[in-house]
Amino acid sequence: MPLSPIPIPDSITQLPIPGQTEQLIDTAYERIEAFMLSDQEVIENFVNCDFHLIAQSIEWIFENHLLAGNRFCEWGCGFGVAAMLAAARGMESVGIEIESVLVEQCEDLAELVDNAAEFYCGSFVPRDVPGLTDLAAEMKHVDVQEGDIYDEIGLSINDFDLFFAFPWPGEHEFFEAIFEACAADGALLLTYRGREGTHLLRKVG
Numbered sequence: 001m002p003l004s005p006i007p008i009p010d011s012i013t014q015l016p017i018p019g020q021t022e023q024l025i026d027t028a029y030e031r032i033e034a035f036m037l038s039d040q041e042v043i044e045n046f047v048n049c050d051f052h053l054i055a056q057s058i059e060w061i062f063e064n065h066l067l068a069g070n071r072f073c074e075w076g077c078g079f080g081v082a083a084m085l086a087a088a089r090g091m092e093s094v095g096i097e098i099e100s101v102l103v104e105q106c107e108d109l110a111e112l113v114d115n116a117a118e119f120y121c122g123s124f125v126p127r128d129v130p131g132l133t134d135l136a137a138e139m140k141h142v143d144v145q146e147g148d149i150y151d152e153i154g155l156s157i158n159d160f161d162l163f164f165a166f167p168w169p170g171e172h173e174f175f176e177a178i179f180e181a182c183a184a185d186g187a188l189l190l191t192y193r194g195r196e197g198t199h200l201l202r203k204v205g
């Protein structure tokens, strides 16, 4: 089986969060709230995940030595907080977001909290992946029209070791299909599943 689940215990919610990370998360929630209450046009596909749980999930991945390397990529990064949490944990981290107004928010927040994550405006959906067209046709919350951004980043999907995404309900299979088709053997895909918490898969050869 090319995708192997790695169960994440419920006890990760007990993992301590360092003070600087708490500050990053608090600032991010404040910024998101201000953005939502502003006169900005509503971005229908944006909703944020539980940043504390993502920080704890990344910490658990580190503590269990699950990473094959140090590169992190957030697919559809919104405010880019997961990418910043990975960068704060020492990873070389990028976030990809299709909405330019959100990429500006990512960059402002990263500057404010002095975080090294980098952000790119474009699509994480790779071109020309065999078998993806049928799944893509069913996506309501993922933009599948734009060309992908990996050339601009200077890295391919198979250069990353840990991906994070928060798929809308019913859309996680699409993210998994991209991961299965394009990621390197040994790479990990962490997804946020709302009330079900976080879910981790490893691509195995």
Ligand SMILES: C[S@@+](CC[C@H](N)C(=O)[O-])C[C@H]1O[C@@H](n2cnc3c(N)ncnc32)[C@H](O)[C@@H]1O
Binding pocket: 043, 045, 046, 047, 048, 049, 074, 075, 076, 077, 078, 079, 080, 081, 082, 096, 097, 098, 099, 102, 122, 123, 124, 125, 141, 142, 143, 144, 165, 166, 167, 168, 192
């Ligand atoms: C559910 S939100 C998750 C935001 C963030 N990852 C989080 O967990 O807080 C999904 C994001 O994906 C973005 N998005 C949708 N299609 C995309 C695409 N093809 N490439 C990059 N971003 C995309 C949306 O604009 C939205 O901000």
